[in-house]
Amino acid sequence: MSIEIAGVGKRFGDFVALDNVSVSIPSGRLTALLGPSGGGKSTLLRIIAGLERADTGRVEIEGVDATDLPPQKRNVGFVFQHYAAFKHMSVRRNVAFGLQIRKRPKAEIAARVDELLHLVHLEQFADRLPAQLSGGQRQRMALARALAVKPTVLLLDEPFGALDAKVRKELRDWLRRLHDEVEVTTVFVTHDQEEALEVADEIVVINDGRIEQIGSPDDLYDRPANDFVMRFLGPVTQLGDHLVRPHDLQISTTPTGPDDVTGTVTRITRIGFEIRIDVTTTTGQPVIVTVTRNEFLALGLDTGATVHLRIAPGSPTTAAAPAAPATAGADHDLAASSI
Numbered sequence: 001m002s003i004e005i006a007g008v009g010k011r012f013g014d015f016v017a018l019d020n021v022s023v024s025i026p027s028g029r030l031t032a033l034l035g036p037s038g039g040g041k042s043t044l045l046r047i048i049a050g051l052e053r054a055d056t057g058r059v060e061i062e063g064v065d066a067t068d069l070p071p072q073k074r075n076v077g078f079v080f081q082h083y084a085a086f087k088h089m090s091v092r093r094n095v096a097f098g099l100q101i102r103k104r105p106k107a108e109i110a111a112r113v114d115e116l117l118h119l120v121h122l123e124q125f126a127d128r129l130p131a132q133l134s135g136g137q138r139q140r141m142a143l144a145r146a147l148a149v150k151p152t153v154l155l156l157d158e159p160f161g162a163l164d165a166k167v168r169k170e171l172r173d174w175l176r177r178l179h180d181e182v183e184v185t186t187v188f189v190t191h192d193q194e195e196a197l198e199v200a201d202e203i204v205v206i207n208d209g210r211i212e213q214i215g216s217p218d219d220l221y222d223r224p225a226n227d228f229v230m231r232f233l234g235p236v237t238q239l240g241d242h243l244v245r246p247h248d249l250q251i252s253t254t255p256t257g258p259d260d261v262t263g264t265v266t267r268i269t270r271i272g273f274e275i276r277i278d279v280t281t282t283t284g285q286p287v288i289v290t291v292t293r294n295e296f297l298a299l300g301l302d303t304g305a306t307v308h309l310r311i312a313p314g315s316p317t318t319a320a321a322p323a324a325p326a327t328a329g330a331d332h333d334l335a336a337s338s339i
């Protein structure tokens with residue numbers, strides 16, 4: 001295990017930002033710290049970097065107790081959302097900076113910088129100033145600079161957070177490929193579940209200063225530990241007492257068994273390649289079902305139709321927190337809005 005975090009606690013005044021957090025982050029993998037804003041992800045990353053001190057607990061990096069080491073002794077590379085480049089220096093000199101202050105020989109620096117610029121596909125921009133780069137190119141430069149000194153661990157705090165959706169997506173794919181080439185232990189913070197599911201080998205879900213679940217994207221998606229993880233990873237709806245994903249519900253115009261739940265279609269909405277069907281059950285529970293366009297056409301549904309619902313066998317479900325009828329609707333709206 002490359003990074004061992006054991007019993008780490010951190011308060012800011014009365015506020016508990018991290019509550020007795022323990023996690024092992026594997027060597028050579030890409031690990032995402034995922035969770036809602038304010039959950040403690042950045043605080044944990046900053047504690048690993050040595051930019052913040054834990055009140056309790058220990059941090060070990062590659063077998064070395066780093067708890068009391070200053071950031072520069074931890075051999076970590078760090079990239080923030082808003083990367084502070086040296087504005088008056090060329091891309092090449094920005095990337096070379098860490099090697100120059102370590103007084104590496106000139107020829108070694110030149111060779112390493114060329115290698116890195118090639119790795120991040122910025123060779124042709126080597127002599128530009130940071131202001132002459134796009135946001136995505138600037139973040140790639142930041143990564144090259146962080147990698148220059150061959151860190152043991154690369155820490156990324158929402159590195160693509162400030163970029164538009166399309167560039168974000170490109171950089172995500174690029175980060176995955178870069179990581180496969182360099183294989184440096186990488187930890188990145190994100191609040192975007194899609195980003196974590198797509199890029200990470202391992203995901204640590206953090207909420208309210210505590211770890212909700214640790215696992216591979218498949219573990220989290222197929223076996224969510226609780227309804228928080230289930231809700232956080234994508235749209236959910238409720239059928240009876242089960243929280244389930246809307247595409248894991250089966251819908252038919254004829255009943256298929258005694259466990260079917262009967263309801264009436266109240267609304268049909270097309271969302272890209274999916275069709276969302278709003279159903280109200282005979283007990284008054286609002287349920288969302290999503291089907292593909294072809295499935296929808298085969299069903300031949302219209303508003304007002306009677307339908308029968310069931311959870312597809314083997315689908316992940318969690319027990320829905322019991323809610324009074326008055327708040328069930330509000331819960332449902334929240335789930336619906338994330339579709």
Ligand SMILES: Nc1ncnc2c1ncn2[C@@H]1O[C@H](COP(=O)(O)OP(=O)(O)OP(=O)(O)O)[C@@H](O)[C@H]1O
Pocket residue numbers: 012015017035036037038039040041042043044189191
């Ligand atoms: N230096 C500080 N002083 C006081 N409170 C802080 C400090 N740093 C963080 N916090 C608080 O600790 C909590 C956790 O913050 P943190 O930045 O770790 O969350 P996060 O999960 O990374 O969220 P975000 O994605 O919004 O950055 C927040 O409520 C934040 O306001």
